[in-house]
Amino acid sequence: MTLSLNVQDIALKKGHKLLVSNVNLTATSGDAISLTGANGVGKTTFLRCLAGFTPPHRGSIQLVENDSQLDGVSIIENYSHYLGHAEALNPARRVDQELQFHCDYLGGTDLSLREAIARLRLGALLDLETRMLSAGQRKRVSLARLLMVPRPIWLLDEVLSPLDIAHRALMVDIMQAHLSGGGIMVCAVHDPLPFDTRALHLTRPSLEEIGNA
Amino acid sequence: MLKASLALLKRDIGLSWSRGGGPILAVGFYLTLMAMIPLSLGPETQVLARVAPGLTWLSLALASLLSLERLFERDYEDGLFDILRGGKLPLEAIALIKCLAQWIGTGLILALLTPMVMIILGAPVEAAGLSLVAAVLGSLSFALIGGVGASLSLGSRKGGVLIALLVLPFYVPPVIFGAGLMQAYLTGAPITQALGLLGAYSLFALALCPIATGAALRSALN
Numbered sequence: 001m002t003l004s005l006n007v008q009d010i011a012l013k014k015g016h017k018l019l020v021s022n023v024n025l026t027a028t029s030g031d032a033i034s035l036t037g038a039n040g041v042g043k044t045t046f047l048r049c050l051a052g053f054t055p056p057h058r059g060s061i062q063l064v065e066n067d068s069q070l071d072g073v074s075i076i077e078n079y080s081h082y083l084g085h086a087e088a089l090n091p092a093r094r095v096d097q098e099l100q101f102h103c104d105y106l107g108g109t110d111l112s113l114r115e116a117i118a119r120l121r122l123g124a125l126l127d128l129e130t131r132m133l134s135a136g137q138r139k140r141v142s143l144a145r146l147l148m149v150p151r152p153i154w155l156l157d158e159v160l161s162p163l164d165i166a167h168r169a170l171m172v173d174i175m176q177a178h179l180s181g182g183g184i185m186v187c188a189v190h191d192p193l194p195f196d197t198r199a200l201h202l203t204r205p206s207l208e209e210i211g212n213a
Numbered sequence: 214m215l216k217a218s219l220a221l222l223k224r225d226i227g228l229s230w231s232r233g234g235g236p237i238l239a240v241g242f243y244l245t246l247m248a249m250i251p252l253s254l255g256p257e258t259q260v261l262a263r264v265a266p267g268l269t270w271l272s273l274a275l276a277s278l279l280s281l282e283r284l285f286e287r288d289y290e291d292g293l294f295d296i297l298r299g300g301k302l303p304l305e306a307i308a309l310i311k312c313l314a315q316w317i318g319t320g321l322i323l324a325l326l327t328p329m330v331m332i333i334l335g336a337p338v339e340a341a342g343l344s345l346v347a348a349v350l351g352s353l354s355f356a357l358i359g360g361v362g363a364s365l366s367l368g369s370r371k372g373g374v375l376i377a378l379l380v381l382p383f384y385v386p387p388v389i390f391g392a393g394l395m396q397a398y399l400t401g402a403p404i405t406q407a408l409g410l411l412g413a414y415s416l417f418a419l420a421l422c423p424i425a426t427g428a429a430l431r432s433a434l435n
Contacts, residue, residue: 077299105217
């Protein structure tokens, strides 16, 4: 199965403010896109738009599977994982409860849950309440759903930033395994990823583009 | 989808108990309010027995308001909706499940206390069964309508008062039907009319509120 994500000439707005315009992107199975740009330029908004949380102000996002275009499918419901800054962990619940919920809700199996826990070395954290976790540990818990429920498109928003060196290396391995298995990854980063990626640099629109919007 | 729904329901019911004790707070509020009634009206049993049904329903409506603010707010701040929208359930179903969890976690417990409270205030013991049925129906509509208010005020600071203002007018019909039902029972008038209207209002809320809540959530999340 080959999958391709085509973004044509999209413009994004936040409120009335034009964030970016004329963004084009074609990513096919195995592609990793590193999304860069200054703070506030619209990286998170772009990723959320790809996931389908917010419609673009202009332009289109299409998903093509084995040369047939998928119309009207929700990318986030079926094809992608979106990991943002918020880890969606309730401070009053234990790590194992939250992981079990993410797994059951998104359609994972008990086996995939156990494998994800082992792969991300979460075993020692399972019976802690999530409010006890450090930022890096919280991020690792939220990363588990990438492995529990296999989906081809990963939309990741600076997921490596809070991790320590050993877990960054582990996560890079996991990302490469995902890509070599035919996945697509769009990752907002400030530090470059240590493997081959295509760069997509977002810049503020020119005054003329703001005037036209 | 069933597995996802049950997982969400289980999570929310569990959270209602650990989330700063929502049901315990509501029960405490309800009982304290009821304890104040004889203190403010005086201890004459005839007066109390006459006002017991109306005041019980008023207190039930107010106690149902208490934990509404946290219904969606916490998950909204935590970013849980990013995960919830990544599943197969539409926002309308998510809204319905969260309101049902709110009802089971808080409203149903208040409803179970209602006959006891009414009897303590002087209503006859025979009215217990009917008042329980009415309170169960009423608290279901309170939770569902409350969900609409909670979702509309999502993202606004100090949403609690806003929710109360939005929601209380829609709490009026169940209060009228519920209290009227008890008055009718106590005076020996037929009860089917009030009970039918109360049931109809709850079904109406069950059918329409999840759609309204889902739409409000969608607009708040975009």
